[in-house]
Amino acid sequence: MESSMLQTCTNLIQNAKNIVVLTGAGISTESGIKDFRSQTGIYQMAPEYILSLDNFYHDPAGFYQFAIENLYHPEALPNQGHEILAQWETNGKVSHIITQNIDGLHQKAGSVKVIEFHGTMKTASCQNCGNTYSTEEMITRLNTMEDFYVCDHCSTPAKNERYIKPDVVLFGDTGEWFTMEGFNEVINIIHQADCLLVLGTSLKVTPFSTFPQYRREGTPLIIVNKGDSPYDNSKDSYVIHESIGKTLIKIDHHINPPIS
Template sequence: MENGMLEKCTDIVRNSKNIVVLTGAGISTESGIKDFRSSTGIYSMAPEYILSIDYFFKNPKEFYQFAVENLYHPSAEPNSGHEVLAKWEKEGKVSYIITQNIDALHQKAGSKKVIEFHGTMKTATCLNCGTKYSTEEMANRLKNMKEFYMCDHCQTKNKRDRYIKPDVVLFGDAGKWFTMEGFNTVMQLIHEADCILVLGTSLKVTPFSTFPLYRREGVPLIIINKSDTPYDLDSSTFVIHESIGETLRNLNTNLNN
């Protein structure tokens, strides 16, 4: 790792009091979770239509079998990258984490202010009455019930109306943050930040990829990611192509020296 860049980033973090963090699959791969879009990721095993709202309604059993096997990681543990971010939040440096990840590892590490932009795989909700089910319960229902994906707590004329859908944003779907109010909240957080820290995302999938554009002029953008991003050459961008966990550990050590 280039020491000069690490020192520059250390100075930025040291002088920042309102860091907004944007995280993607790259921080979770260091906890053993496969990403979506790499050559070995989930999309190499199945096309995107499996993770669509249409496929969910047409083939709920097959959808759940795929989702539980590939998107649900209850035994995964936070890595040092997650832990440093939680520490920085407690110290008042990190104000919010906005994540594409659905694994809840930020919360497991102790972070409180987390926006799960693409939802979470921890729970599922009846589309009719709103009853919540844990994904662990849904996995057990899958093994033991024929129509496991239908809510037990309500009745409707059309059975599809009471399907239990995982609380993730599927293709063709819209989550709570994919609203005008949700976007405005995210934009405001980024506009107020004095540093944007991007971890483990190539910033190529909209709308998440547009978020750094809403920072104020001159606000530094630190990117720690193995591959390139469209923002790498911006004048106020500082890029490190190294392990997220190792880099954040080194930054934290430098801050304490």
């Protein structure tokens, strides 16, 4: 890690009072969760189509088998990156985390102001009546019922109108933050930031990838990601291609020196 770039990013974070953090799969790989697009990611063993809304309706049982095996990680624990962000929020430095992740690890670490832009794997909802089921309940249903993905609380005759879908945003799908109101709220949060910190995302999936464009002119954009992003060479960007956990530990030790 180039020490001058690390020092520059440390100074920017130390001086910031309203950091908004954008996170992707790269922060969770250090907790043992697979990412999607790397050489060892989920899309190397299955096409993107398997996580599409069309595929869910075409083969809900097969979709659930794949999702529970590959997207649901109740045993995963937050790593030091998650924990440092939670501490920075407690200290008043981080105002919001906007994440692509569906694993809930930011909340497990203690972060409160988290926007799960792509939803969560903790729950599933009937697409007709909105009744919510925990993922644990859906696993029990899968093991004990034939049409486990059909809601019991609806009287609609057509089964496919009352499918229970995991509360994740699939390709071809929308989520609660994909409304005009939700999108504008995210943009407003980013516009108020005095530093934008991007961790573990290549910023190539829209609309999440557009978010850095909404920061105020002159607001530093710090990117910590092992791969490249479209913003690496943009104005006021500072890029570190290293481990998120190790990078945040070094920055945090400078900002909050350990008591000897």
